Amino acid sequence: MKRHLLEAADLDRADATLVLDTAAQIDQALAGREVKKLPTLRGRTVVNLFYEDSTRTRISFELAAKRLSADVINFSAKGSSVSKGESLKDTALTLEAMGSDAIVVRHSASGAPHRLANWVRGSVVNAGDGTHEHPTQALLDAYTIRRRLGRLEGVRVAVVGDVLHSRVARSNVRLLHTLGAEVTLVAPPTLLPVGVGSWPAEVSYDLDAVLPKADVVMMLRVQAERMNASFFPSAREYSRRYGLDGRRMGVLGDDAIVMHPGPMNRGMEIAAEVADSPRSTIVEQVGNGVSVRMAVLYLLLGGAPS
């Protein structure tokens, strides 16, 4: 493992598999236990440095660190010196001086975790940077797929929606490719980046053509602000062409699963009957997120698994 987890490309196949295997071991170790806590990172300090509101990701990392017995500090941009204009570098040096062993960072600027990694000695974990990457989301998605389908090699994954602005899509394309899955991106052309042709993924504008062959359908959140910027004519038209509703779910293969990183826009990119169906792994993904983030913190801070 590298010292930092900044993007999915930091993980080769062996590293990525190690993270997933470690998460599985952690799940096994904690299964059925009343006290869901391991002593592994006792005395280590993990800082959650969040420049964007993201309750679910922050809570997931916080829980992961606490279950490993680390001390956790939540440093949110709101109500801190950051709102008074302190630079990222000064914040990094402050946290460094306080002895943080790992900084989990969420930032609206792509590449902010890379900058941070230049300024601190501890490990930096990217918890989502701008429109760049969200590598632990991709890891938990891979973990979820492997648990449900039993494999990743050759699994056909359709990633549907706002690929252009999605850090989840970027991380998933890279990681799933590393792990041997076959990714097809499905979106209107306006929501695919120029240059997407260089990614290790197929591209389609036609959701209906892709669904029958998909083992996994991963729906991306469509931000409300996209609707006012002519990326598509209306929410209704988007939903009609790229939303996953009951009719479309019906053409999926028997074992196919439906994923969503949350938070969902029910009725927009995903219909309630799909989100709540047995195919949906959405709640499961949240639980798996804690295990995978435990594995990441453990491997970055604690060394090789026993």
Added chain:
Amino acid sequence: MNLLIKGARPYGEDAADILVRDGRIAAVGEDLTATGAEVVQAAGLVALPGLVDLHTHLREPGREDAETVETGSRAAALGGYTAVHAMANTDPVADTAGVVEQVWRLGQEAGLVDVVPVGAVTVGLAGERLAELGAMADSAARVRVFSDDGHCVADPALMRRALEYVKALGGVVAQHAEEPRLTAGAQMHEGDRSARLGLTGWPAAAEEAIIARDVLLAGHVGARLHVCHVSTAGSVELLRWAKSRGVQVTAEVTPHHLLLTDACAEGYDPVFKVNPPLRTDADVEALRAGLADGTIDAVATDHAPHAVEDKETEWASARPGMLGLEQALSVVVATMVETGRLDWRGVADRMSVRPAAIGRLDGHGRPLAPGEPANLLLLDPAARSVVDPAALASRSRNSPYAGRELPGRVVATFLRGAATVLDGKATK
């Protein structure tokens, strides 16, 4: 005061002595002597006319923490320049006779290069109404180049009027070609790398669309147009087409666009954030070819000093721009001379003669010949050195060449016969 430069190679050709008397070249020839003249030994050094920069940001008034007219002038002299055009995006904006005269006077006081102010095209660079272009032209600063650089004059009707109006002033509009609606939030060249890095793309078409529009307008009204910092292969094609049609268009390319590509954005170090952005290998190749065949007239630095705190940030928060004055000639040697694309006369043409002509500067860009003003530089073409930002004369440190070995060292620069640089050091 008289000066005798011994054994230099004018334009890299046969060695000759150059005798300077009263600020002018008195003689060029073999074995010249002059009693009482200060002698500069220049065996092996290439003599070129003093360089002229069409595009420098000196930051004064307003951001003296990043650069001043004096520190920027020193950086320019060390780079072999004898004249620089100071861009108008200061605070306050150089959109009145008062501000351009202030910048001009500061340049005179520094006395290291001729600082030639550029006047803003529109009031406050806001792109809404013309600044008093005539007042700036008639001022002591004698402004001839007008630019909203940093911003595009995006309104086509306003651009047409500006092109027409400056005809009466012997002026030229230098356009920062960037269609603003196509570059909202843009961070880097739009392509494979921006897609992967998750940085909002700056499409080549946003530059090319404005150049296409403006050459048509310039042709229509019979005005001169200058295009700043051309960065794409498509722009070179458009300029070639426009010139073939007789449009009075000139263009510049920066040293960094001749050398660096969007690969520099990997790692998100904002020292490589610049506007227009670094582009692809294919663009670099087209720019070098365009400069070699004269489609691109000039190398201009777009020297853009920034304080440390404006660069030691997240990529998206950083200000765009990079230093250029002190390494421009070295980059041109590396990309154009050592590759065989330009000889030394070509370098003199693109870095001195043509920029002086575009800026309508008397006394600069003149041949190394008797009777001409003694604005010249001596370059050691064999020297190679690694760029150390801490050693730069600029007040800022945002050099994209840090740690890079580049060829060529400016040994001396003379402004009207007076040494501004000797032995590679500024004389004041």
